[in-house]
Amino acid sequence: MENRKSILKCDNISISFGGLKAVNGFNLDVKEGDLIGLIGPNGAGKTTVFNMLSGVYSPTEGSIFLDGESVGGLGVYKVSQKGVSRTFQNIRLFDYLSVIDNVKLAMNQDMRYNVISGMLRLKSYWQEEREATKRALEILKILDLQSYANDSAGNLPYGAQRKLEIARAIATNPKLLLLDEPAAGMNAIETEALMDTIRMIRDKYKLAIVLIEHDMKLVLGICERLLVLNHGIVIAEGNPREVVKKEEVVSAYLGSGYGGDNA
Ligand SMILES: Nc1ncnc2c1ncn2[C@@H]1O[C@H](COP(=O)(O)OP(=O)(O)O)[C@@H](O)[C@H]1O
Ligand SMILES: [Mg+2]
CATH class of the missing domain: 3.40.50.300 (P-loop containing nucleotide triphosphate hydrolases)
Structure with a gap:
């Protein structure tokens, strides 16, 4: 079997x-x-x-x-x-960035647009930017962090910061x-x-x-x-x-x- x-x-x-x-x-x-x-x-x-x-x-x-x-x-x-994606023993977040930007930044490495198209604000940039926002919100929702999306990461309660770390790790697929x-x-x-969250992530993403x-x-x-x-x-x-x-x-x-x- x-x-x-x-x-x-x-x-x-x-x-x-x-x-x-x-x-x-x-x-x-x-x-x-x-x-x-x-x-x-x-x-x-x-x-x-x-x-x-x-x-x-x-x-x-x-x-x-x-x-x-x-x-x-x-x-x-x-x-x-x-x-392979990981979280760290000590929280590593961008405290002054918003929760959603923390997730989008983690995703960035597998986004196709590059710095140039970003600077030129090409159509492809906005499209990918919209998709990234949508996906980041989905991930935040799964971890029940969506209500914090626009807050600074550093202002979240401790437990939510740890979950945001997991959200960032999941963002890389x-x-x-x-x-x-x-x-x-x-x-x-x-x-x-957190136990429920971990189990649910495993089941949902089959990772x-x-x-x-x-x-x-x-x-x-x-x-x-x-x-x-x-x-x-x-x-x-x-x-x-x-x-x-x-x-x-x-x-x-x-x-x-x-x-x-x-x-
Ligand atoms: N970069 C490093 N340089 C020197 N020693 C290290 C380094 N990383 C880990 N160690 C040593 O390896 C051992 C195991 O550390 P670590 O893996 O952090 O343990 P744990 O996570 O189980 O608490 C410790 O003795 C630690 O001091
Ligand atoms: Mg250790």
């Missing part, structure tokens, strides 16, 4: 910074529609995995394949064009969305709503999502597969509810007293 398309494959990737092996022999196979969680203590190498998947760093060893094609050393721009601690700093109600998160309620609530990283090494992987019960996971990350069932 497993006929979903493979989107990304990591084959034994490692990276060292100076003497430190930040990620060591990481393997991952992401298929269309997957919702995968990556957890582990601070400094485990989670963000470094995202930096390799999104082209920020090239692995020192191993290979990454997107749609079967090796993407090692392609760099962020090309990897993003090939369909990714096949794979990487979310780095999307619920960080959110309250319980915002986190609950694959890998997320890093410390909130175990979110992780267990939506992830269908879980990887646990510790000191750069995957120490457990599989069904989330089974993974969180493993002794090595409890002792490396979750702490004793963690049952997993009431999380």
Whole structure:
């Protein structure tokens, strides 16, 4: 029954910074529609995995394949064009621009009009500009941000800013969305709503999502597969509810007293 398309494959990737092996022999196979969680203590190498998947760093060893094609050393721009999009642990928005302009700016890279036609205000410019506005509004609506469209991004409540980051990431039409601690700093109600949003995005766009998160309620609530990283090494992987019960996971990350069932 497993006929979903493979989107990304990591084959034994490692990276060292100076003497430190930040990620060591990481393997991952992401298929269309997957919702995968990556957890582990601070400094485990989670963000470094995202930096390799999104082209920020090239692995020192191993290979990454997107749609079967090796993407090692392609760099962020090309990897993003090939369909990998991400959000960051720390919010990165253009605070003084409007919410809708933040989304349109993220879309810009796959718009056909260029700076010249923009300056000359050609018909094609206005047409594409209208289309961009329409699409940006659609994306904002999906994330329930449409009422903020003309507000400055920096004035939004914290939870809405995090959602705007996701809106920007979706604007590039990714096949794979990487979310780095999307619920960080959110309250319980915002986190609950975010879970629904993430699931809905996956279902609507049929894209694959890998997320890093410390909130175990979110992780267990939506992830269908879980990887646990510790000191750069995957120490457990599989069904989330089974993974969180493993002794090595409890002792490396979750702490004793963690049952997993009431999380
Ligand atoms: N650019 C870098 N230069 C040097 N060390 C780095 C760099 N990026 C990450 N590291 C180190 O790699 C390790 C893993 O970091 P990171 O991936 O950010 O962990 P996590 O996201 O799991 O908290 C840490 O020890 C961190 O200091
Ligand atoms: Mg991190």
